Amino acid sequence: MRIFRSLLIPVLALLAALLTGAIVMLIFGDNPLKAYQGLFAGAFGDGRAWATTIRKMTPLILTGLSVAYAFKAGLLNIGASGQFIFGTVCSVAVGISMEGMPMLIHLPLAIGAGIVGGMFWGAIPGLLKVYTGAHEVIVTIMLNYVASLFAGWTVYAGGTQGQTPGPLWDPTAGAISETPDVLASAQIPWMFGPPYRVHWGVVLALLVAVLFWWLIYKSIFGFELRTVGQNIKAARYAGIAVNRTIILAMTIAGGLAGLAGAIETLGLNHKFAPEFSGAVGFDGITVALLGQTHPLGVVLAAFMFGALDGGASRMQFESGVAADIIQVIQALVLAFVAAPMIIRSIFRARWLSEAEGQATLTTGWGGN
Amino acid sequence: MLDETSTPLLFYSSPKLEERILNDQPVLQVNSITKRFPGVVANEDVSLALYPGEILALLGENGAGKSTLMNVIYGLYQPSEGEIFVKGQPVSMNSPRDAIALGIGMVHQHFQLVPVMTVAENIMLGSESVKNGLLDTRAVARRITELSERYNLAVDPYAVIEDLPVGVRQRVEIVKALYRNVDILILDEPTAVLTPQEIDGLFEVMNLLKSQGHSIIFITHKLKEVLRVADRIAVLRDGKLVGQTTPHDSTEAELAAMMVGREVILTVDKTAAHPGAAVLEIDGVAARDDLGQPALRGVSLAVHAGEIVGVAGVQGNGQTELVEVLTGLRHADGGHIRINGQELTNASPRQITDAGQMSHVPEDRHAYGMVASYDVAHNMVLNSYYRPPFARAGVINEPAIHQYATQLVAEFDVRTPSVDALAGSLSGGNQQKMVVAREFSRPLKLLVVAQPTRGIDVGSIEFIHNQIVSKRDEGVAVLVVSSELDEIMALSDRIAVMYKGEIIDIVPRSQATREGLGLLMAGVKD
Structure with missing residues (x-):
């Protein structure tokens, strides 16, 4: 019930x-009927449709969890977008360097770099909230712009008047702003290869959702986090380190969004270009709220949004x-x-x- | 004078007052007003009259029902029972707009001003003056200047609210009410935010308004102010009107006793205390309140094992801050706190709970003592969730919590459908029993209990009092802070009285009388 x-x-x-x-x-x-038919076919009509849905769902699970996690501590993380982008840049930076490294080391390192980058970007609003009282909503929104512009700079192609190109720019791409492809040793392997292009990242995302559930509802840390979110005064009274909990909540929320960026890049895009924007981070807010900030709800909501995204082009094709x-x-x-x-x-x-x-x-x- | 066993319910002792009641028609009269909220009776059978050109002080502790009564008169709440008459006519008000139309204005404790707008804009808000489709600010400003000159309320119509000091903002609120042509003015705790000089100014204005025929209801819990400015005094306690008097016929001590007395005389069976070594030593502690004003000015007190020390005082004399400093919730600016000989000044709540083996029943159980959206089981381990058997290696052990909570619920007679029920769905008395069950069921050396029986039923009060005494008999040092004088008298072995952030005196229970304590609470020490 x-x-x-x-x-x-x-x-x-x-x-x-x-x-x-x-x-x-x-x-x-x-004709909406025709459109929704196309939408359904595009999302679930055949194997490739399912593959698209799953591909679109994967990062949404993680950005949704990111927003949900902060929400459990009573914080609004509007910054999943910036954390996603910053995590992406970090994992690409690791992914394109360290040639000759075995995958067993290189891939976890690249994923880890994404997580750490996102954590760093999430920790900033947490620290500012605790030590200066700056509201996390404002700070995360601003950091979204900073992350986006910073990421753009890293792949800046340089100028005709001898401006220095960005550190991650791929010189072989000519005037196009993008990074080189990450090395094969840092790419997440396909679960179903082309034409399906479903990588193992989806399994990782689902595992993280389970871990999230355990952490929030079964661990001491989750109890403290939820208590801070439900009644911050009672949390202080109960001896919970409220400030530490807030900082950690934002840091981990950032880590989840950063992981989303890492998986999306290492599994699917294999490089970073400014057009891979952080929209998926903003969608995380909707996914988290639609999923009632419960991990199972977030997975279901991400699945639904994945289906909507996945079916969209087929809908356009079939119904105009x-x-x-x-x-x-x-x-x-x-x-x-x-x-x-x-x-x-x-x-x-x-x-x-x-x-x-x-x-x-x-x-x-x-x-x- | 009041004796220890009975409090007169109503007394009109001044001949002048009786004469007035017989001859004048009240501008405002409330008859048998009862206001109920789910689970709480905020006002019970209150009858009160306000006469032309007088200042009526409404005196009572926090939670006595003063603000509720005024909100009923101002149309914010509808009474559950009873009638209101304005200038002899029965009225029913559905909003403040109706009240204002009847000539009733109110200045709230928390000002209702838009900070970024000017004085004139704030004052015309809701009754804008329009000329040729545009706001006629100039006409409004003229009217404001007129009013401020007439009532000695200096305000600049074009000043922006957020640039103004609190005292001036209050003047704006008063002008705002006068601008709407009210002749009955309700001032809700107007002095709480003012400096002594600003209070003098406010009282001058009040007297000026009175002399021009306005009637004022002045809500406060400060005795000195009441005696200074009021023509008549009405005292509310537990939602009921417990007495009416005049400054001429009463003293601070009497008023204090009326405010904090309780009709049900509480008795607690207890034997003589056998105090042991000092467990809690407070030495010259100073602290500030939320507004940064000094709240504790060098408090020193010791509580020994096996004794109950009661802290009495009219609310707002530093008791809340004292408890918060002791329990690690407020920073101490000076002094030392030692528990079991260990220096724990400005330690964290958890350090104090662990190292000091201290338990704390907080004053405000909704804000601090519980998480309303958690079930009873998790509230029972709110500050022990991390310890075995409730958690092992960082993992919460639900069956252990469930079992422990079920046991405590039975032991402390918490009436709840099950330990899975949300704490917020319990009655006040049962919520408090839940908090007490949690706090009393740990190995203890020191117990700090604040307002343990506020807003709960008599049965629960008795139960909680007996629990406190049995903890004392086990050798726990107990500090009880209460604004109920009867509670303090019933429980304490020694009584410390706080006044203006200091402990004005400490008296053994055997030598304490209501009159003596009342005088101390009013700051009178011979």
Whole structure:
């Protein structure tokens, strides 16, 4: 019953978003049925469709977990995007150097570099929050820009007037801004090779989700983290080192987003170019909220978003509806999840408010 | 004078006061107001009248129901029972807008001003003056200048709120109310944020308003101010009106006793204490409150094994800060705290809990004592979750926690459907029993208990008091802080009275009387 209830809002939100998307298509004279057929076929129609869905889902699991992790400590990590990019740059830097290293050492090193880079980028807002009171939302948003511009600089192709190119720029690429390919010893092997192009990173992401669940719900550290998130005063009273917990929460959230960057690069793109942006980091916010910040929910939400992304191009091809509509739908999902009142009035789910009535009792009377 | 066993419920002792009640028509009258919130009765059968051109002080401790009553009068809450009359007419108010239309204005404790806007903009907010489709700020500013000259409330209409000191912001709030032509003004704890000089100024303004026919309800818990400025005094306690008097007919000691007395006389069966060695030694401790003002000015106190030391005082005299400093939740600016001979000044809460074998029942159980969204089981191990058997090698052991919590729930008679129920769904008394169960079930040398029975039922009070005494009999040093004088008298072996951040005196229970303690609480020491 509890699982059913917690699934209800996200499922209704998705439904409402798909309905609204259909209305938008109707207004522009498109056929939503045909579009959604194409979408479904593109996401689950055959082996290649499934492969696309899984490929798109993999980084979303990790960025979703990143946002969810910080959320458990009562922090809003809007910086998964920047942490993703910074992690990517770090893992590429390791991946393109150290020639001749066996994969057994090189690959873990490159993945580790991504994690450490993301942790570093996440630790900054945590430290600033604890020691200066700077709000993590503002700091992470700003650090997104910094990471993005820094990453651009590392692959800067140099200028015609003799400006120095970026340190990771591939000279053989001519004027194109990108890094060389990571060495084969640092590439995550295919689970299903071309044309499917599914790498073992998806298994790693799922394992991390399990580890996340264990850490949050089974370990002392998770108990402390959740207590800080639920009632920071009670956490202090209980002797929990609140400041350390906040810094660690942001650091680990950053590490998860950094790992997403590492896996995406070492498994799929094999290099970094500025167009591999951090959108997947922003989608992590939606995925985390849609998944109710529970690891299983995050995996399911990432799967759903992966399917939407995966089916988009087939939809466009088969029905002529621009793939951009998928982004509209994804944004609507977030809007509906963030505003359960809308969902409630649309679906007239009165008994939902009864379930919530119980929760509001817990706040009690705060008068006087 | 009040004696120790009974508190008069209502007394009108001044002939002048009686005359007024017989002859004048009140501008505002509330009859048998009861206000209930889920699980709490905030006001019970309160009847009160306000006459033209008087200052009525509403006195009471935090949580006595003063603000709730005023919110009812200001239309923010609707009473569960009872009637309100304004100038003789029965009224029903659904919002502050209705109250303002009836001539009732309120200055809240937390100012309702937009910091980035000017004085004039704030004052016209909600009743904007428009000329040719544009805001007529100049007309508003003129009116403000007029009002500030008339009532001696100097404010610059074009100053931006965030640039103004707190005292001036309060003047803006008063002008804002006067701008809406109110003749009844409610001031909710107006002096709490002011310096002594600003308080003098406020009182001058209040008297000026009074002389021009306004009626003022002045909410406070500061006795000296009441005696200085009020024409009449009404005292609220536990949501009920316990008495009305005038400054002429009462003393600070009487008012203090009325504020903190309890109708149910508490008795605790206990034998004489056998104090042992000093467990807690506080030596010249100084600390500041949340606003950075000095709250503790050199507090020294020792608590010995096997005795209960009660800390009495009107709320806001440093008791909260003292407990927070002792338990590691507030930084001490000076002095020393030793527990079992170990120096633990400014140690972390966990160090103090572990090294000092200290337990702490916090004053505010909702904010500090529990996590409302956790179940009872996890609240029972809120500060021992990391120890075996509740955790081993960093892993939480759910069955052990469950078993331990089930045992404590039975032992301490916590009424809950199961240990899986959310702590927030329990009644106040059972939440407190849960906190007490957790804190009392560890190996202890020192117990710090703050407001142990605030807002809970009589049955739970008795249970918790007996638990505290049995801990003492086991040889634990107990420090009880309470604003309930009866609780302090019932439990303590020695009583320390706090006044303005100092311990003004320490008296053995056998020599303590209500009158004597009341005088000390008012800062009077012979």
